[in-house]
Amino acid sequence: MNKLAFHTMILAFCCGMMAPALAQEQKAAAAAPAPAPAAETVCFESRKGASEVTKRDLQPGWPNVKCSPKTGAVLWWGDPFDGTVPMGKMPLLDKIPEGHAVIKPRTEKLALMPMCGVSCHNGIGPKFSPPTLPKGRKPAPVPTMEAMVPDLKDLQHGRGRIWCLDCHHTTKRNMLVDHFGDPVSFDQPQLLCGKCHGDKLRDWRDGIHGKRIGEWASTGKKRWFTCTECHNPHNVQDGARNRGFVQIAPEAPPQLPRGMKDAKYERVHGIAH
Amino acid sequence: MTPDKSPSADPAQEKPSHSPTQAASADPSAPGPTTSRRGFLKAGGALSMSSLMGTAALMTQSDDAAAATEWAEHFQKNYRLMTDAEKAEARTRLERRYSSEYGKKVTVDTTGPQPGVLMGYALNIRKCIGCRRCVHACVEENNQSRGTRPGEKIEWIQVLRMERGEFAKDKMNQGYPEGLGIQVGGNAYTPAGQVLEGQYRYEPEAVPEKDATYMPIACMQCEKPPCVKVCPVRTTYREADGPVVIDYNWCIGCRMCMGACPYWARRINLTTPVLPKEEMNPVTHYLGNRPRMRGVVEKCHWCLQRSRQGRYPACVEVCPVGARKFGNLLDPESEVSKILERKNVFRLKAELNTFPKFFYFYD
Ligand code: SF4
Numbered sequence: 001m002n003k004l005a006f007h008t009m010i011l012a013f014c015c016g017m018m019a020p021a022l023a024q025e026q027k028a029a030a031a032a033p034a035p036a037p038a039a040e041t042v043c044f045e046s047r048k049g050a051s052e053v054t055k056r057d058l059q060p061g062w063p064n065v066k067c068s069p070k071t072g073a074v075l076w077w078g079d080p081f082d083g084t085v086p087m088g089k090m091p092l093l094d095k096i097p098e099g100h101a102v103i104k105p106r107t108e109k110l111a112l113m114p115m116c117g118v119s120c121h122n123g124i125g126p127k128f129s130p131p132t133l134p135k136g137r138k139p140a141p142v143p144t145m146e147a148m149v150p151d152l153k154d155l156q157h158g159r160g161r162i163w164c165l166d167c168h169h170t171t172k173r174n175m176l177v178d179h180f181g182d183p184v185s186f187d188q189p190q191l192l193c194g195k196c197h198g199d200k201l202r203d204w205r206d207g208i209h210g211k212r213i214g215e216w217a218s219t220g221k222k223r224w225f226t227c228t229e230c231h232n233p234h235n236v237q238d239g240a241r242n243r244g245f246v247q248i249a250p251e252a253p254p255q256l257p258r259g260m261k262d263a264k265y266e267r268v269h270g271i272a273h
Numbered sequence: 274m275t276p277d278k279s280p281s282a283d284p285a286q287e288k289p290s291h292s293p294t295q296a297a298s299a300d301p302s303a304p305g306p307t308t309s310r311r312g313f314l315k316a317g318g319a320l321s322m323s324s325l326m327g328t329a330a331l332m333t334q335s336d337d338a339a340a341a342t343e344w345a346e347h348f349q350k351n352y353r354l355m356t357d358a359e360k361a362e363a364r365t366r367l368e369r370r371y372s373s374e375y376g377k378k379v380t381v382d383t384t385g386p387q388p389g390v391l392m393g394y395a396l397n398i399r400k401c402i403g404c405r406r407c408v409h410a411c412v413e414e415n416n417q418s419r420g421t422r423p424g425e426k427i428e429w430i431q432v433l434r435m436e437r438g439e440f441a442k443d444k445m446n447q448g449y450p451e452g453l454g455i456q457v458g459g460n461a462y463t464p465a466g467q468v469l470e471g472q473y474r475y476e477p478e479a480v481p482e483k484d485a486t487y488m489p490i491a492c493m494q495c496e497k498p499p500c501v502k503v504c505p506v507r508t509t510y511r512e513a514d515g516p517v518v519i520d521y522n523w524c525i526g527c528r529m530c531m532g533a534c535p536y537w538a539r540r541i542n543l544t545t546p547v548l549p550k551e552e553m554n555p556v557t558h559y560l561g562n563r564p565r566m567r568g569v570v571e572k573c574h575w576c577l578q579r580s581r582q583g584r585y586p587a588c589v590e591v592c593p594v595g596a597r598k599f600g601n602l603l604d605p606e607s608e609v610s611k612i613l614e615r616k617n618v619f620r621l622k623a624e625l626n627t628f629p630k631f632f633y634f635y636d
């Protein structure tokens with residue numbers, strides 16, 4: 001086994017509970033240097049790294065999405081239910097007609113997550129007595145949780161009032177946790193977020209807060225975007241801006257009138273009345 | 274124009290045709306009929322009406338889908354006055370024509386308003402980050418002209434960038450004259466929300482900017498639409514389920530509605546619309562996103578081709594922050610009804626009594 005493979009393995013096994021963040025970063029890194037139209041176009045739906053969609057043809061000449069050539073964001077949906085699963089009945093959400101709310105499952109995207117709860121964070125410390133390393137192997141640096149989530153010691157979510165285990169299950173690290181200590185799937189983050197943000201949960205349930213696509217009738221089939229598709233829970237305030245949504249690049253501006261060179265023209269030249 | 278011009282040549286590079294109206298075409302170099310409804314009827318004054326009708330009937334049988342449609346359209350009623358049979362006929366010939374013109378199967382929906390539906394729209398003004406994805410989604414969905422030369426690019430939605438103002442201590446006494454003078458009142462306020470001509474063309478690296486808020490505007494689908502009042506040929510009207518629509522075939526391009534609309538919502542096709550074949554959205558509605566001709570006015574219609582089929586308009590689906598909401602105002606369980614019930618809601622230029630069905634809200 002060569003050195004690189006070994007390191008990769010170590011990294012994979014010690015992914016820890018912040019695997020979602022890690023997976024996102026890897027994805028973003030992979031997507032960034034290839035803006036050229038490759039065979040496969042992946043564009044992001046709400047925020048980069050969280051909800052992405054791969055462009056393909058539903059019928060010849062009829063794509064499932066159209067992506068922006070400028071920012072790589074989804075600009076148009078041919079099929080709003082692409083890659084979704086029924087959300088199922090949830091406490092507090094009993095009003096939804098069966099099968100009418102669908103979500104895009106997130107867990108299958110988080111490649112390293114299944115290992116979090118069995119490799120390092122299973123609630124049982126590593127058993128080394130006496131502490132040994134495999135024969136012929138040198139100690140290798142492993143990324144710490146801090147390396148993966150730089151803000152870990154100063155987590156901005158809740159302005160420093162909450163820590164990892166307020167959200168992540170103590171023994172099942174591939175799960176979140178509700179008020180009763182019961183595990184919550186990464187696909188149903190609203191059950192976790194609603195613990196503190198009850199007003200937002202109510203608005204989200206009623207379709208006021210958050211995004212939905214599909215049919216507009218109140219009984220129609222809709223795809224609901226869950227909390228973590230738009231908000232990064234580890235950096236929900238995005239620093240000093242104190243807004244829940246990270247900055248993104250805007251799409252191209254409208255055409256300038258003849259004679260105007262750039263958008264600043266009016267400011268420099270004033271307006272004629 | 275060279276006759277042997279390749280049909281795949283960029284339409285933006287074409288010399289504009291100076292015919293008064295020309296059908297929307299993916300390839301403006303193709304010889305199109307150069308008669309407009311106005312010109313045609315004027316010229317036809319010398320001929321008896323019956324002989325004209327005969328010619329039209331002959332032309333309708335023609336193999337050339339575009340020519341047949343053109344001729345039939347000259348004798349077509351205003352869409353509102355058509356019988357169901359006439360609508361079906363118009364739909365068939367348009368589908369045939371667009372399919373041959375754009376090289377894919379194009380459908381022209383004629384679904385009418387559904388009973389018990391009054392469409393409404395709500396936009397969370399605090400959430401909008403000014404990313405302009407709604408603007409571009411609208412262009413993609415609704416077959417707007419997307420050329421690069423002046424007048425060839427049409428966008429129905431505008432996202433205005435508004436500056437944030439503030440009250441400042443150090444400006445408390447500004448606006449008062451030095452020494453003796455007439456008191457004119459103070460001004461401790463830094464002006465905000467001034468929309469200069471350039472401020473919907475902002476170009477920052479990333480949005481939202483710290484010192485800005487954003488205000489998207491488009492057609493408000495007024496309950497008492499001034500555009501409808503002024504239209505001399507009654508080509509624009511309010512549908513029973515709410516949206517104000519335009520029968521493009523009857524529009525004479527007088528632009529009265531553009532002057533009457535207080536929300537800058539209407540756009541005119543001064544040039545032949547530039548709509549590349551491969552980008553054309555083949556799912557269309559007669560009163561919605563079907564390709565427009567030169568010299569007609571167009572505007573937002575809440576994506577009738579989608580919303581009459583139950584789907585959200587394209588701008589709602591694309592908004593990354595979910596600022597845009599759409600639903601049935603008559604259904605108390607719908608998203609817009611819940612917003613009207615629970616949130617702080619305002620309408621733009623409410624003092625004009627146009628009663629928009631587009632509501633801004635914040636929480
Ligand atoms: S916003 Fe303008 S175009 Fe739309 S209905 Fe009102 S007046 Fe007419």
Ligand code: SF4
Pocket residue numbers: 400401402403404405406407408432487489591592593594595596597
């Ligand atoms: S897509 Fe949404 S957030 Fe972006 S400019 Fe439009 S309304 Fe605002």
